[in-house]
Amino acid sequence: MKRRDFLRIGGAAAATITLSGYVPAQASGQKQKIIVMGAGLAGLVAAYELEKAGFEVKVLEAQARNGGRVLTVREFSEGLHAEAGAARIPHGHDVTLKYVSEFGLELAPFYPTENKFMRMYDGRAEEIGWDKFAETTSFVMSLGKPDRWQKIKGGNDLLPSAFAKKLGAKVQYRVPAVRIARRGEKVDVAFQENGKLQTEECDRLICAIPFSMLAKVEVAPAFSAEKQEAISKARYDSASRLFIETKRRFWLDRRLNGFAFGDDFAEIWDSTFGQPGTHGILQRYLRGGGSSGLVGKPEAVRAEESLAKLSKFFPEIRANFVKSYSKCWNEDPWVMGAWAHLDNRLRNAGLTPEGRVHFAGEHLSANTSWMQGALQSGLRAVSEIISAPAAASSKI
Numbered sequence: 001m002k003r004r005d006f007l008r009i010g011g012a013a014a015a016t017i018t019l020s021g022y023v024p025a026q027a028s029g030q031k032q033k034i035i036v037m038g039a040g041l042a043g044l045v046a047a048y049e050l051e052k053a054g055f056e057v058k059v060l061e062a063q064a065r066n067g068g069r070v071l072t073v074r075e076f077s078e079g080l081h082a083e084a085g086a087a088r089i090p091h092g093h094d095v096t097l098k099y100v101s102e103f104g105l106e107l108a109p110f111y112p113t114e115n116k117f118m119r120m121y122d123g124r125a126e127e128i129g130w131d132k133f134a135e136t137t138s139f140v141m142s143l144g145k146p147d148r149w150q151k152i153k154g155g156n157d158l159l160p161s162a163f164a165k166k167l168g169a170k171v172q173y174r175v176p177a178v179r180i181a182r183r184g185e186k187v188d189v190a191f192q193e194n195g196k197l198q199t200e201e202c203d204r205l206i207c208a209i210p211f212s213m214l215a216k217v218e219v220a221p222a223f224s225a226e227k228q229e230a231i232s233k234a235r236y237d238s239a240s241r242l243f244i245e246t247k248r249r250f251w252l253d254r255r256l257n258g259f260a261f262g263d264d265f266a267e268i269w270d271s272t273f274g275q276p277g278t279h280g281i282l283q284r285y286l287r288g289g290g291s292s293g294l295v296g297k298p299e300a301v302r303a304e305e306s307l308a309k310l311s312k313f314f315p316e317i318r319a320n321f322v323k324s325y326s327k328c329w330n331e332d333p334w335v336m337g338a339w340a341h342l343d344n345r346l347r348n349a350g351l352t353p354e355g356r357v358h359f360a361g362e363h364l365s366a367n368t369s370w371m372q373g374a375l376q377s378g379l380r381a382v383s384e385i386i387s388a389p390a391a392a393s394s395k396i
Contacts, residue, residue, distance in 0.1 A: 236337020
């Protein structure tokens with residue numbers, strides 16, 4: 001299947017057609033070796049499918065964890081958790097749901113169908129039903145019906161962890177890549193490991209890291225002018241998650257479900273919806289200026305701002321306060337933002353291979369900012385590698 005046909009068909013169906021029954025060409029009796037930069041969903045799915053297809057794979061991850069912007073926070077009482085990154089799975093995201101099913105993970109409703117939602121209206125908190133809540137939330141997200149949205153029971157990080165478990169020692173952590181050297185039919189990748197510079201050779205490389213990070217990697221010879229433009233012009237939006245843990249889920253006493261929409265355009269969720277326990281976690285999800293305004297502020301200041309905002313809906317929150325936690329993605333040194341929106345020209349330039357170097361990530365998909373987009377882009381890179389000649393000369 002040609003790459004343009006794969007892109008046209010899209011989704012899990014194309015990946016299945018492309019990968020089915022594939023036996024990789026051998027070079028001097030050795031498997032082709034693929035290095036993947038980044039253990040987010042794009043990099044993990046690429047490595048997972050390439051290994052199944054018979055390639056030798058290695059994943060280099062700069063951080064001490066996998067998942068990228070799938071980040072489930074597990075620093076709360078009673079074993080409770082909350083999503084600081086990718087949180088919702090729309091019912092139509094077939095590729096995401098395919099892997100959830102393949103790894104035997106369970107789904108749970110994201111939104112409740114019982115009790116009242118809330119919004120700020122004419123300066124006061126108002127109890128409303130789903131329809132008005134969805135209408136109000138449409139300022140930042142079109143919701144449709146509540147059953148359109150799901151989450152992974154036990155935390156969304158179970159999905160990248162499932163990929164990583166299958167790959168085992170092929171995923172290396174705390175090894176940030178610093179240089180890419182392209183030479184004929186090989187690619188050398190230099191990375192830091194335990195304070196020392198290491199270099200490893202591969203037949204093909206997948207860059208599955210944000211362009212904000214790829215811009216810091218030395219490349220020789222340099223990528224094309226079109227690629228460099230896409231990398232330099234990728235702008236990552238600001239998003240933050242702020243959590244307030246409470247002694248109990250007092251909102252249920254008033255037949256409220258803990259979901260609201262603030263006058264600052266914050267989505268407010270009960271992150272403990274569907275979880276056992278008595279403690280609660282109310283989350284504020286901020287985008288744009290509301291999020292970037294948090295940069296550099298101490299946790300105590302962020303907590304006070306959240307308590308003040310949430311008190312408008314839930315006056316009992318201060319008396320029930322346990323602790324706070326926040327994640328501002330602008331401050332994350334491995335992304336420096338939440339997600340990137342490239343126009344069609346820049347996205348096409350960004351995803352086009354450079355010789356034996358391929359590119360993946362949510363920023364290079366039609367489903368920007370979603371787990372689905374990351375997975376789809378990783379599968380596209382797999383398709384490119386599988387359909388490429390094993391040892392054809394490659395212009396760089």
